[in-house]
Amino acid sequence: MTGPAYHLRTxxxxxxxxxxxxxRRLPRxxxxxxxxxxxxxxxxxxxxxxxxxxxxxxxxxxxxEGSPDIYQRQKFHQPCGTLKLENCDMRSYIGQYxxxxxxxxxxxxxxxxxxxxxxxxxxxxxxxxxxSMVKITLRADPxxxxxxxxxxxxxxxxxxxxxxxxxxxxxxxxxxxxFGRFAYMVQEMLRIAAQRALSAQTTQLAFQPVSSFYYSDGxxxxxxxxxxxPRNGHGxxxxxxxxxxxxxxxxxxPRLIDIPDLSTKERLHLQQFLPCGAxxxxxxxxxxxxxxxxxxxxxxxxxxxxxxxxRYFPYFLRGVP
Amino acid sequence: xxxxxxxxxxxVIASPVKSFFVSMxxxxxKLGDAVLDLLDNCVDGILRSGKKGGGxxxxxxxxxxxxxxxxxxxxDNCGGIPWRLHDYAFRMGRALDRAPDAPGAVGVYGIGMKxxxxxxxxxxxxxxxxxxDQYEVEIPEAWLEKEFEWNLxxxxxxxxxxxxxxxxxVRNLYPGIAKQFGEDGMAFKTELEDMVSTHxxxxxxxxxxxxxxGDPVEPxxxxxxxxxxxxxxxxxxxxxxxxxxxxxxxxxxxxxFTRGIxxxxxxxxxxxxxxxxxxxxxxxxxxxxxxxxxCDRSELTxxxxxxxxxxHTQFIAISGIVEFRSEDPRGLPTTTTKRGxxxxxxxxxxxxxxxxxxxxIFTDFTNKWKTREEEARDYIKRGAPLSLDEIKxxxxxxxxxxxxxxxxxxxxxxxVLPLPPMLEPTKRRICFTxxxxxxxxxxxxxxxxxxxPSDVGEKxxxxxYEEARK
Numbered sequence: 171m172t173g174p175a176y177h178l179r180t181x182x183x184x185x186x187x188x189x190x191x192x193x194r195r196l197p198r199x200x201x202x203x204x205x206x207x208x209x210x211x212x213x214x215x216x217x218x219x220x221x222x223x224x225x226x227x228x229x230x231x232x233x234x235e236g237s238p239d240i241y242q243r244q245k246f247h248q249p250c251g252t253l254k255l256e257n258c259d260m261r262s263y264i265g266q267y268x269x270x271x272x273x274x275x276x277x278x279x280x281x282x283x284x285x286x287x288x289x290x291x292x293x294x295x296x297x298x299x300x301x302s303m304v305k306i307t308l309r310a311d312p313x314x315x316x317x318x319x320x321x322x323x324x325x326x327x328x329x330x331x332x333x334x335x336x337x338x339x340x341x342x343x344x345x346x347x348x349f350g351r352f353a354y355m356v357q358e359m360l361r362i363a364a365q366r367a368l369s370a371q372t373t374q375l376a377f378q379p380v381s382s383f384y385y386s387d388g389x390x391x392x393x394x395x396x397x398x399x400p401r402n403g404h405g406x407x408x409x410x411x412x413x414x415x416x417x418x419x420x421x422x423x424p425r426l427i428d429i430p431d432l433s434t435k436e437r438l439h440l441q442q443f444l445p446c447g448a449x450x451x452x453x454x455x456x457x458x459x460x461x462x463x464x465x466x467x468x469x470x471x472x473x474x475x476x477x478x479x480x481r482y483f484p485y486f487l488r489g490v491p
Numbered sequence: 492x493x494x495x496x497x498x499x500x501x502x503v504i505a506s507p508v509k510s511f512f513v514s515m516x517x518x519x520x521k522l523g524d525a526v527l528d529l530l531d532n533c534v535d536g537i538l539r540s541g542k543k544g545g546g547x548x549x550x551x552x553x554x555x556x557x558x559x560x561x562x563x564x565x566x567d568n569c570g571g572i573p574w575r576l577h578d579y580a581f582r583m584g585r586a587l588d589r590a591p592d593a594p595g596a597v598g599v600y601g602i603g604m605k606x607x608x609x610x611x612x613x614x615x616x617x618x619x620x621x622x623x624d625q626y627e628v629e630i631p632e633a634w635l636e637k638e639f640e641w642n643l644x645x646x647x648x649x650x651x652x653x654x655x656x657x658x659x660x661v662r663n664l665y666p667g668i669a670k671q672f673g674e675d676g677m678a679f680k681t682e683l684e685d686m687v688s689t690h691x692x693x694x695x696x697x698x699x700x701x702x703x704x705g706d707p708v709e710p711x712x713x714x715x716x717x718x719x720x721x722x723x724x725x726x727x728x729x730x731x732x733x734x735x736x737x738x739x740x741x742x743x744x745x746x747x748f749t750r751g752i753x754x755x756x757x758x759x760x761x762x763x764x765x766x767x768x769x770x771x772x773x774x775x776x777x778x779x780x781x782x783x784x785x786c787d788r789s790e791l792t793x794x795x796x797x798x799x800x801x802x803h804t805q806f807i808a809i810s811g812i813v814e815f816r817s818e819d820p821r822g823l824p825t826t827t828t829k830r831g832x833x834x835x836x837x838x839x840x841x842x843x844x845x846x847x848x849x850x851x852i853f854t855d856f857t858n859k860w861k862t863r864e865e866e867a868r869d870y871i872k873r874g875a876p877l878s879l880d881e882i883k884x885x886x887x888x889x890x891x892x893x894x895x896x897x898x899x900x901x902x903x904x905x906x907v908l909p910l911p912p913m914l915e916p917t918k919r920r921i922c923f924t925x926x927x928x929x930x931x932x933x934x935x936x937x938x939x940x941x942x943x944p945s946d947v948g949e950k951x952x953x954x955x956y957e958e959a960r961k
Binding site: 358 | 675681684707708926927
């Protein structure tokens with residue numbers, strides 16, 4: 171196993187906090203969080219559930235887990251008594267899910283990029299009621315297609331185009347090599363999937379994006395969060411999310427999460443200068459007085475990331491069990 | 492007989508009602524299919540121009556489709572509509588006694604263009620140039636509303652188009668169409684690209700350039716593995732080929748492998764998303780270069796009937812192409828939308844026997860090599876992936892034999908495929924199933940998270956075996 175344990179990955183942790191913030195803004199749409207049920211793929215440590223319980227205890231919670239072994243570990247890690255654990259894979263769960271006029275928050279937290287995942291997203295959007303939030307995370311690592319010998323690269327690209335032909339924005343385009351561009355392509359694929367699920371011809375509802383990020387937690391991932399909301403009600407979404415630094419309400423390019431490795435002492439020192447105005451990276455660099463990356467531009471870039479996500483950056487400290 | 496009654500009632504009007512054409516006829520066709528009808532007209536224009544010929548007969552011709560919330564357009568350089576054909580091009584339907592306007596065209600009924608326009612909107616301008624003929628025909632909303640007005644005014648349009656071709660612009664779109672082009676525009680573009688890349692694969696492969704909202708469409712034509720023999724006796728993996736001609740229709744059929752047969756782990760892996768990953772498997776039926784059926788895996792093309800197994804992921808590597816070619820499109824076994832086969836057409840029913848016969852060779856091969864797929868893949872990989880035209884060229888050197896049953900004039904080439912050798916008694920197969928995430932973890936540990944599950948298993952065994960030997 172390479173990389174830190176799943177629940178200790180900082181970029182992923184920031185993404186979880188971003189979801190919490192997106193959820194906490196839902197009442198600005200005139201809805202009550204008590205109406206919601208959260209459905210997540212929390213893995214063995216149920217980190218998302220733990221956070222949600224901490225910040226939004228009024229939301230009912232269901233964890234969905236396909237593996238019987240991990241399901242047993244989840245029973246052990248259950249962070250609160252109100253959580254319902256389901257030993258079932260997400261696809262089957264979506265198949266039998268009935269919203270019954272109740273609003274939902276789903277996090278389709280996948281580790282792969284397969285059409286089946288996109289298909290789950292389509293099936294889910296077709297079912298949830300207005301006001302529901304759906305977040306989907308997919309693998310978006312161009313190295314899966316590029317860092318290969320030429321013949322394998324060609325075959326992989328062809329297989330990709332074959333598998334995703336129903337949601338590809340441009341069939342003729344080469345697969346992007348750069349992480350951000352690849353993530354944007356995946357976002358466009360999900361946009362097409364959302365249009366297929368909620369066609370303007372058949373429903374007044376649309377999937378309205380509220381945020382999208384890409385980050386590495388060992389492999390590169392892309393994540394998109396949105397709300398199923400009346401097509402002509404985009405103004406309400408805009409009012410609810412426009413002041414949020416991480417809002418992406420118009421299918422713009424996803425935002426990078428790349429939090430630098432800073433010591434606790436460095437973070438505590440920088441804390442007093444935050445939040446600060448632009449250029450945040452340069453300001454923090456000057457306050458810190460030393461490089462945290464190999465040169466000044468990279469240090470300022472890293473500290474800009476820190477400034478943006480510092481509230482979402484967890485402290486990992488040694489504890490006494 | 493009371494003749495007085497006949498005089499009293501006189502005659503009744505049986506002329507067509509315009510709203511029937513405008514509203515009802517368009518219900519039979521999906522928007523994507525209607526756009527393909529307009530592309531068919533471009534191809535028919537190329538045939539009419541007489542410039543088609545050689546290995547890439549559509550080279551230099553292009554069609555550009557554009558759409559947005561408020562308009563649709565298609566513009567081509569495919570020869571335009573000669574004034575002498577205006578009667579056919581703009582009338583609703585083709586007169587029975589009228590011969591096809593170009594040999595090899597696919598248009599039969601004379602409704603494609605009009606139906607497509609009426610499907611989309613209420614205001615249309617058709618500009619065309621064919622040599623000295625340069626004119627515009629407008630179909631305004633007022634015309635659609637006048638029940639008994641069937642004439643359309645034509646005006647000269649010198650200099651409107653830079654080269655011979657046609658441009659159709661539709662405005663005042665119906666609300667549903669505006670939504671498909673607007674709010675659902677990205678999804679519609681993807682769907683249309685997919686339709687064009689498959690149904691026009693063989694035409695684009697032969698040179699036609701098609702763009703949708705500025706993006707070129709890539710063809711998805713199947714390429715079948717064909718190995719040249721190392722020696723006369725050695726069995727090789729080649730396709731089954733059948734060819735014949737009857738009643739003015741030429742038939743060329745080829746079925747074989749497009750890739751190596753899948754391993755058991757790949758089959759398990761793909762069963763979850765079979766309909767997406769095995770898109771190239773199955774039968775494609777071409778009528779005058781146009782794919783009317785693409786990668787079909789149902790009874791329509793012989794799967795699951797008369798001794799052929801039902802399609803299953805294990806047959807993902809099997810692909811076939813049947814080409815029907817006729818100067819008179821009425822000889823082609825296609826439906827009015829040209830997106831399907833007339834399964835009851837005698838010519839198709841006869842050819843379907845050969846489709847099944849060819850298919851059985853490759854389903855049998857797949858079954859015989861089950862559990863030894865890797866060895867079979869080595870055989871298949873030796874063959875080069877060839878296009879339909881390349882296979883036709885290679886077919887000249889193959890030992891064809893005449894077919895007696897069904898096709899007195901037909902001939903076929905049946906490949907002799909390699910058989911698996913008897914399994915050595917000292918070897919046994921090991922097979923087990925593990926979670927994908929665990930396989931990926933072990934693969935990562937072994938140096939490649941993308942490693943095939945069978946390779947992960949084998950490497951684990953080899954590693955432990957080396958340790959056990961110490």
